[in-house]
Amino acid sequence: MRLGVLAAQAGFALPAGAEAQVTGFAIDNRKVAPGTVFGAFQGAVVNGEDFIPAAIAAGAVAVVARPEAKVEGAVHIADPNPRRAFALLAAGFFTPVPETIVAVTGTNGKTSCVEMTRQIWRMGGERSASIGTLGVTTADESISTGLTTPDIVTFLANMSGLAREGVTHVAFEASSHGLSQYRNEGLKVMAGAFTNLSRDHLDYHSDMDDYFAAKMRLYDEVVDAEGTAVIWADDEWSAKAIGHAEKRGLGVLTVGEKAGTQGSSIRLLARTPTQLGQTLEIEFAGEKRKFNLPLIGAYQAANALVSAGLVLATGGDPAQVFDALSRLQPVRGRIERAAISRVGAPVYVDYAHTPDALEAAIAALRPHCAGRLIVVFGAGGDRDPGKREPMGRVVASQADL
Structure with a gap:
């Protein structure tokens, strides 16, 4: 060319x-x-x-x-x-590219959301893929490892390669690093999700406001002008995120217990833990629905509903989308059961690497724990050492050992 x-x-x-x-x-x-x-x-x-x-x-x-x-x-x-x-x-x-592209930003939940979005699309008959921390997961479930947001050349080459393989739908993680370094530009992103914001990457961003501003490039510039912002409404930064989306003129779909009763929303009415997952009651488009989600933890319910929002925002059928949530598979490294001990205690692995994520993981497991909850955790050695102490406090106060 x-x-x-x-x-x-x-x-x-x-x-x-x-x-x-x-x-x-x-x-x-x-x-x-x-x-x-x-x-x-x-x-x-x-x-x-x-x-x-x-x-x-x-x-x-x-x-x-x-x-x-x-x-x-x-x-x-x-x-x-x-x-x-x-x-x-x-x-x-780097052309062609998949015809339907969505992005997810936020401190926690990006990986789970893009993978769950891919699964919902797949169960609806779409050839779909996800790009992020787990790498590139393609329509045939094959995985190649990678960074949360690869460099722009790798990112665009991946998109073009997926399209040539017949993939039509892609969900990708949009990290604050990737957004601030313009690694996600040039594509028609029709929906973007904001999950939450908590302390992370302050070795790179000067403060929380700078960190949030980097995230908001998703709504300020990256999502197409005709696109939709899917926003988890139960986070303290959500109102500001909604403001960015509305200022740009994007459609807004709120999700969560605090989701608006006016306009587009997936409102979480009730969540009941069960032995192997949880039962969710929601309201969407004036209709109440109840289904079983085979994943544990309040934040996995949040991730699943945000993912449903992304699919709905890009033309998904509500009945198919909410039915698919009852058949979601666990995401690798996200409250993933790794083993069962000799005495019958399940062992879970989670990628939690921030104080909020660690607290959420422990809280997710607590309702399913009949005895002691034992936690082994670590913190990155060279990035934002300031989060190590609050992570330690979380474990000391929330775990039994």
């Missing part, structure tokens, strides 16, 4: 080099081949502009970088926000 065509699609004017043939995109100069468009970004540790000469020597036909960057021997696509410019250009190259 010609560079000029890609630039025009992304809304950029080229002073020269429009006829150059583009063969790929890269943000790592070691992956540059003849015909590559190279993205040179300033990072927290490494400055990509230092590698511009090496990328050009390897055959880069264009470099996307700040206006003040030095580019000699290739087209300089200058933009004060080079990450966004690079993403928009790359989105025109």
Whole structure:
């Protein structure tokens, strides 16, 4: 594809080099081949502009970088926000993409929501996939590992590859890092979910307001102007999230006990724990429904209902969607039963890595525990050490050992 065509699609004017043939995109100069468009970004540790000469020597036909960057021997696509410019250009190259795309942001619940959304679509007959912490889970249940939000080139290449395999529906995790670094741009995202916000990643964000602002790029810019915001209403940050969505003119679907009685909502009326899951009573579109969810924990009920909201927001049939919730499978590493001890005690594994997530996991298990609840936990060694003490307090106060 010609560079000029890609630039025009992304809304950029080229002073020269429009006829150059583009063969790929890269943000790592070691992956540059003849015909590559190279993205040179300033990072927290490494400055990509230092590698511009090496990328050009390897055959880069264009470099996307700040206006003040030095580019000699290739087209300089200058933009004060080079990450966004690079993403928009790359989105025109990596085609086709699945026709229905949704995203999930929030401190906790992203992984469960994208996987549950994929499962609901699959049970409705759609070829679906999810992208996130667990990697890429495809329509045939195969999994490749990855980051919560991969770099923009990998992300778009994955999307295009899935479309070529016949996948029509994709749910992906939109982390605060990914949103602030423009790793999710250029696609028609028709619905975006906000699950909750609690302390995390304050090694990267200056404070909670900055962290929330990064999350809200999902509604401010990423979700299509004709799209829908699906928002868990029972979080202290939810009202602000609704405000961002409404200011943009997005449709809003609230979910939870505090979901609005006016407008679109999935209102949780009652939740009753059972031995192997829980019974949920909800109201949607004026109709009350009751069904069994084969997952334990209040937050898994929240994740399941948010996932249902995403499918409904993109055209899902309500009867099929709520029926599918009764057949959801556990998500790997999310209150996942790993073993049963010799004395019959179940052993669960959970990915909880924040104080709120750890407290939620313990609270989820407590109603199903006839004896002692024993917790073994750890905290990341090099990221936000400030959350270790509150995690310890949670375990000390909530667990029996």
